[in-house]
Amino acid sequence: MTIEIVSESRCFGGVQGYYRMQSTACAGPMRFTVYQPPQGKDGRVPVLYYLSGLTCTEDNATIKAGMQRVAAELGLLIVVPDTSPRDTGIPGATGDSDIGEGAGFWLDATVAPWSSRFRMETFAVEELPGVIAEHFPADPARAGVLGHSMGGHGALTLALRHPERYRSVSAFAPIVSPSRVRWGDRAFRTYLGEDRAAWAEHDACELVKRRPFAGTILIDQGLADPFLGETLIPEHFEQACAEAGQALQLRRHEGYDHGYWFVSSFIEDHLRHHAGVLAG
Amino acid sequence: MTIEIVSESRCFGGVQGYYRMQSTACAGPMRFTVYQPPQGKDGRVPVLYYLSGLTCTEDNATIKAGMQRVAAELGLLIVVPDTSPRDTGIPGATGDSDIGEGAGFWLDATVAPWSSRFRMETFAVEELPGVIAEHFPADPARAGVLGHSMGGHGALTLALRHPERYRSVSAFAPIVSPSRVRWGDRAFRTYLGEDRAAWAEHDACELVKRRPFAGTILIDQGLADPFLGETLIPEHFEQACAEAGQALQLRRHEGYDHGYWFVSSFIEDHLRHHAGVLAG
Numbered sequence: 106m107t108i109e110i111v112s113e114s115r116c117f118g119g120v121q122g123y124y125r126m127q128s129t130a131c132a133g134p135m136r137f138t139v140y141q142p143p144q145g146k147d148g149r150v151p152v153l154y155y156l157s158g159l160t161c162t163e164d165n166a167t168i169k170a171g172m173q174r175v176a177a178e179l180g181l182l183i184v185v186p187d188t189s190p191r192d193t194g195i196p197g198a199t200g201d202s203d204i205g206e207g208a209g210f211w212l213d214a215t216v217a218p219w220s221s222r223f224r225m226e227t228f229a230v231e232e233l234p235g236v237i238a239e240h241f242p243a244d245p246a247r248a249g250v251l252g253h254s255m256g257g258h259g260a261l262t263l264a265l266r267h268p269e270r271y272r273s274v275s276a277f278a279p280i281v282s283p284s285r286v287r288w289g290d291r292a293f294r295t296y297l298g299e300d301r302a303a304w305a306e307h308d309a310c311e312l313v314k315r316r317p318f319a320g321t322i323l324i325d326q327g328l329a330d331p332f333l334g335e336t337l338i339p340e341h342f343e344q345a346c347a348e349a350g351q352a353l354q355l356r357r358h359e360g361y362d363h364g365y366w367f368v369s370s371f372i373e374d375h376l377r378h379h380a381g382v383l384a385g
Numbered sequence: 386m387t388i389e390i391v392s393e394s395r396c397f398g399g400v401q402g403y404y405r406m407q408s409t410a411c412a413g414p415m416r417f418t419v420y421q422p423p424q425g426k427d428g429r430v431p432v433l434y435y436l437s438g439l440t441c442t443e444d445n446a447t448i449k450a451g452m453q454r455v456a457a458e459l460g461l462l463i464v465v466p467d468t469s470p471r472d473t474g475i476p477g478a479t480g481d482s483d484i485g486e487g488a489g490f491w492l493d494a495t496v497a498p499w500s501s502r503f504r505m506e507t508f509a510v511e512e513l514p515g516v517i518a519e520h521f522p523a524d525p526a527r528a529g530v531l532g533h534s535m536g537g538h539g540a541l542t543l544a545l546r547h548p549e550r551y552r553s554v555s556a557f558a559p560i561v562s563p564s565r566v567r568w569g570d571r572a573f574r575t576y577l578g579e580d581r582a583a584w585a586e587h588d589a590c591e592l593v594k595r596r597p598f599a600g601t602i603l604i605d606q607g608l609a610d611p612f613l614g615e616t617l618i619p620e621h622f623e624q625a626c627a628e629a630g631q632a633l634q635l636r637r638h639e640g641y642d643h644g645y646w647f648v649s650s651f652i653e654d655h656l657r658h659h660a661g662v663l664a665g
Contacts, residue, residue, distance in 0.1 A: 115609065115638075116646035171451050173649070329395065358395075366396035369453070 106236055111136070117177035118143040121167070126236055130213075130227040131190040137233065138167040144180035145242035151383035152182045152243035153376070154229065154271075156263075158254030159288070160207045163187045166253070169365035175373045179380040182243045186233055188256070193222045203288065204295050210283070211252075211259030212307045214296035223296060229259070230267050249273035249379040253368055254332075257324070258283055261309035261342075264318055273382035275323035275375045277368050278330055281342035282310045288336045310345040317351040323378045324353065325371045327361030386516055391416070397457035398423040401447070406516055410493075410507040411470040417513065418447040424460035425522035431663035432462045432523035433656070434509065434551075436543075438534030439568070440487045443467045446533070449645035455653045459660040462523045466513055468536070473502045483568065484575050490563070491532075491539030492587045494576035503576060509539070510547050529553035529659040533648055534612075537604070538563055541589035541622075544598055553662035555603035555655045557648050558610055561622035562590045568616045590625040597631040603658045604633065605651045607641030 111123035119142045128135040144150050153176075157166050163185045166172070176183050189209035195218050198205030209225035238245045250271045252260035257279020264274035283289020284304045297303045305311040326339050333339075339355055346353040361367040391403035399422045408415040424430050433456075437446050443465045446452070456463050469489035475498050478485030489505035518525045530551045532540035537559020544554035563569020564584045577583045585591040606619050613619075619635055626633040641647040 114642050114644055114646040115607070115640040115650070117650045121646050168645075169448050171454070173646075174451070327395070360395040362394050364394055365448075366394040366401050366453075370395070370397045 106239065108236060108240055116140065117173050119145065119173070119177050121173060123163070128190070128228055128232055130224045130232045132222050133190050133193070135187060135190060135228060135233075136163050137184060137186040138163045139237070139241055140173050140176050140183040141241060142177045142180050142182060145182060149242050149244035150180045150182050151247035151249070151380065152184060152237060152245070153379055154248065154250045155183060155185045156211055156229065156250065156252030156256030156259035157185065157188050158252070158256045159188070160202050161188050161256070162207070165365065166368070169369060170372050171369040172372055172376060175376045179376055181376060181380055181383075182241060184233065184237055186229060189225060190222045195219065195222065203291055208255065208292060210255060210289075210292045210296060210307070211263060212296060215303065216296060216298050219296050225259075226263065230263055230270055234270070247272065247383040249383055251275040251277075251375055251379065252279065253277040254363065255280055255288065258289070258309060261322070262307050262312060265309060265312040265316065266306070268316070268318060273320060273379040274318060275378055277325050277371070278327060278332070278337055278363055279309070279324060279342075280337060281339060282308055284308045284311070285341070286336040286338065288332070310341050313342070313345050313351050314349045317346075317349045320382060321352040321354055322346070323375060324355045325358060325375070326355065327358050327363065327367045329360050330363040330367075332363055386519065388516060388520055396420065397453050399425065399453070399457050401453060403443070408470070408508055408512055410504040410512045412502050413470050413473070415467060415470060415508060415513075416443050417464060417466040418443045419517070419521055420453050420456050420463040421521060422457045422460050422462060425462060429522050429524035430460045430462050431527035431529070431660065432464060432517060432525070433659055434528065434530045435463060435465045436491055436509065436530065436532030436536030436539035437465065437468050438532070438536045439468070440482050441468050441536070442487070445645065446648075449649060450652050451649040452652055452656060455656045459656055461656060461660055461663075462521060464513065464517055466509060469505060470502045475499065475502065483571055488535065488572060490535060490569075490572045490576060490587070491543060492576060495583065496576060496578050499576050506543065510543055510550055514550070527552065527663040529663055531555040531655055531659065532559065533557040534643065535560055535568065538569070538589060541602070542587050542592060545589060545592040545596065546586070548596070548598060553600060553659045554598060555658055557605050557651070558607060558612070558617055558643055559589070559604060559622075560617060561619060562588055564588045564591070565621070566616040566618065568612070590621050593622070593625050593631050594629045597626075597629045600662060601632040601634055602626070603655060604635045605638060605655070606635065607638050607643065607647045609640050610643040610647075612643055
């Protein structure tokens with residue numbers, strides 16, 4: 106599959122690029138960014154997928170998370186996809202921060218008309234990694250996934266659903282029980298319909314109890330996050346992991362909120378966590 | 386003078402804030418950001434002013450340059466002002482990337498109607514530092530200035546014109562001889578009129594020959610910068626510094642372009658340069 110180079114710039118000795126591809130999964134163009142570390146010149150390197158939160162494009166984390174410096178040091182290739190297809194023309198897909206464009210929830214919608222375009226799980230898990238392996242010096246056998254907020258939900262659920270694809274996983278302020286909170290309930294109803302059994306397939310708290318992830322899950326959560334008490338509720342996941350025997354490192358940080366100033370403050374620890382697993 | 390808090394977020398143990406003030410110099414509201422390092426809780430710390438380039442607001446460098454991590458380590462307070470007043474209503478002040486809003490050129494316009502609002506030198510050198518000293522734990526006696534492109538021109542000219550205000554200076558891809566190149570010629574004509582003696586007062590190559598800066602000037606320049614040969618021409622400044630006996634560390638970087646991927650790759654060296662001077 107061909108990709109279109111939107112831009113490429115030297116950064117920390119590697120290359121920060123913006124790209125576009127025609128996605129079969131999402132039946133239209135999809136955008137993503139790739140940071141190639143300097144070590145990529147000498148062979149394939151571990152690859153990390155960063156999944157972003159509600160309203161984000163591929164640009165937010167790329168410019169705000171501050172991953173490139175550490176990725177260059179550790180030799181990690183970083184991929185940041187957009188959070189949904191764009192310009193879908195689907196009624197209700199624009200202008201709603203919780204549903205539609207910018208709110209793909211990292212799953213394949215099964216309800217029409219969403220099911221024709223909003224297939225972010227297939228895109229992120231299968232199609233995009235294929236393109237990355239074809240065009241970039243990434244080793245698909247050494248892949249990890251991390252994400253923020255809705256993207257934290259994405260990282261946890263995709264890693265738990267596809268353990269053969271990801272060897273490491275971490276999240277910032279993730280939505281861990283979307284079936285039970287505002288950020289999730291509406292999206293699941295819209296994308297998956299009313300069958301709650303289908304919802305459980307995309308709820309990290311449910312998934313981890315069925316099959317834990319082989320390795321420690323790292324989660325950072327700010328204690329000044331305005332969404333902490335009503336929609337994030339990390340205790341739900343803490344309890345589910347305890348029941349499941351899942352190794353979890355959940356760190357709570359006094360004074361930090363939900364934004365990228367929080368993510369950037371701790372991103373280095375996440376990249377080192379992934380590199381530690383993927384180095385082998 | 387009061388300031389309005391737009392937002393404040395914990396970041397690397399300190400606080401990243403966005404603020405607004407009523408500027409007397411610019412006869413209207415002006416925006417700026419401040420990063421307060423954790424050391425600011427214990428007393429006044431050195432302060433660095435980052436001056437941005439054409440089209441930038443206070444947001445670009447704040448989110449893209451990646452200064453906070455190193456500032457937190459070194460105990461530097463970082464101030465990023467907007468590059469001009471906004472919503473001035475002056476004919477021709479919007480929609481032109483080289484003149485007017487987003488293109489203040491870090492000088493006081495003397496030609497009407499620009500002279501009523503575009504007084505970025507007085508704002509940056511006098512008014513803003515007064516506000517910073519009043520509201521933040523900054524030590525005005527330990528101030529440095531750095532900038533990028535048009536802001537590199539700003540950093541060099543303000544440091545050379547006001548050596549009593551700044552003890553350290555550095556720049557990324559600065560416009561060093563605005564009197565002689567497209568990025569400058571038009572702005573100087575617009576803001577300062579046709580008297581070339583007035584232009585020389587805002588041209589780093591001219592200023593350094595009259596009175597060198599007491600300390601090494603650090604400049605980074607990318608060799609894949611599309612503006613390198615025709616508008617930046619660092620050789621002009623290199624030659625002027627040689628004539629003036631000015632200590633200059635000009636570093637040329639293969640493959641880097643004009644953008645923030647370049648700035649962020651080397652910002653740590655700049656902050657360490659400033660901290661080394663300002664620590665005393």
